[in-house]
Amino acid sequence: MAVDVVIIGMGYVGLPLAREAALRGLSVVGLDANPDVVAGLNAGRSHVDDLHDSDIAEMHEHGFRATSDADVIADADATVICVPTPLAEGGLPDLGPVNAAAASIAAYLHPGMLVVLESTTYPGTTDDVLRPMLEAGGLVAGEDFHLAFSPERIDPGNATYGVRNTPKVVGGHTPKCGARAVEFYERFIDTVVQTKGTREAETAKLLENTYRHINIALVNEMSRFCHDLGIDLWDVINAADSKPFGFQAFYPGPGVGGHCIPIDPNYLSYNVRARLGYPFRFVELAQEINATAPHYVVQRAQDLLNDRGMPMRGATVLLLGVTYKADIADQRESPAHPVAKHLYDHGAHVQFHDPNVETWRFQGHDLNRVADLDAALADADLTILLQNHREYDLASISRGARLLFDTRGVTEDGANVERL
Known part of the structure; x- marks a missing residue:
């Protein structure tokens, strides 16, 4: 048939x-x-x-x-x-x-x-x-x-x-x-x-994701020097986004994930090097910046704890949202993995919560998510918001956390809140 x-x-x-x-x-x-x-x-x-x-x-x-x-x-x-x-x-x-x-x-x-x-x-x-x-x-x-x-x-x-x-x-x-x-x-x-032809269609896909990859790297790098200069990058982006032409807002975060953004531009970079013999410098620089974003998040987390007289070693750190994108269960290339690894390497006790993920496989074993989010927020020395799922009550999280590090810029300023 x-x-x-x-x-x-x-x-x-x-x-x-x-x-x-x-x-x-x-x-x-x-x-x-x-x-x-x-x-x-x-x-x-x-x-x-x-x-x-x-x-x-x-x-x-x-x-x-x-x-x-x-x-x-x-x-x-x-x-x-x-x-x-x-x-x-x-x-x-x-x-x-x-x-x-x-x-x-x-x-x-x-x-x-x-x-x-x-x-x-x-x-x-x-x-x-x-x-x-x-x-x-x-x-x-x-x-x-x-x-x-x-x-x-x-x-x-x-x-x-x-x-x-x-x-x-x-x-x-x-x-x-x-x-x-x-x-x-x-x-x-x-x-x-x-x-x-086929090559134009193949390259169009890579251009789309390379464009996003490079612009995400731009704001990820800006987030670092804006923090050092005491500039609120989130306010900067909102102001720039008021321009009705010539600007598209991209936002910093704990890293890039999924199959497309962290991977597809490498195909184009590889092809340029292999066939033409020279680097695609924008892609390689963007990859370097975005790949180090999880490490920067943990550095900032360590500084936050140090400012309050607490070492990272032995601290309980709660990660909120371990998927690569909000409101889905997909964990492919999620920046939560390298963030958790760096935290473990610094001796922290890592917990997680995600409304879309029951168990999270990390370093060869399954981690059960915390059952009571409110209790976990109250007990954790530091909570890091990695993914802003719509099921999260941000105001409640901000009130309940002893110390909150918001890598998505979605919470209000507060004495216990720090934004990336």
Whole structure:
């Protein structure tokens, strides 16, 4: 039976894409190598933040199913690769999952099929890595089948912009490939933007995240010298943000997290060094600044305790919010991990609370979150607000904490409150 699209990888990118396509009337099959993920989806259970079990049930009503059997690709008009590309040693993306997906597609590739890569990677991957694997069986991209790249733009926890109303960038191996990919995505996405080719689409994704990475590094560095100069950076940013043109507000914090911001710019930096022989200095400097943000937070925490006659060693430090972003459960690359490590290295007793996380795996074991937040605030020598989840009552936290270090600039000034 013909299938409109097989989406490979049922994670934070692939599953929301599958839902939107299914709800718009496409026949969709989710292909995932993890049998537990497949079993959960077929039983109506969601494993990503932005989708609930009711969303999966609605997908089933529209014919969605999940499988680990790659032979479903044989019946697909289109396949979309949404597998992870973690950072490997040396700054190169680990293309192992992409290569595995490509091998599965190559085994069932047929004339007229559209193949789209959505996994974030360095420029040239679609044409130089994916295309040769697909063409090994004799079919030629641009002639016998269509090949394109379309960067994912999923923003977990964003209630305003999702798959359907976020413009979709698409670049084809040839103009004909690009047109075929645009036609596919226009079936369930409001706006599709076509680039000249796959490399432009690949680089657009990296530019988006590099822009954010560099501007976050700028305010993270400003937060350090503003503190030393006695300047309230949060007030500075609010004042600058009153300008209706030429400025976009970015805010300092304990570090950057998730898959995109701390990782994607490195793909571009690696590619520039490997292919051109010189550094992408903005990215490398931003990486250096943002990577040291957790250490700076702990330095400030240590100073706060010292000012009150307490050493860090033996102090009880409560961390609030250990996810990389507010109002989600995702802990990938969360700055809470290096913050906790530095605190442990200084001899502190670390506790945590997060309304979205029941257990937090740290240094090889699970830490149970504190059960009574009010009691934990009263008992902790220092509380550090790392993530401003909407479930937190900031006024109550400020009143209840013996000493509060706010790394998000969201609390009011007070004798027991210090902001980054």
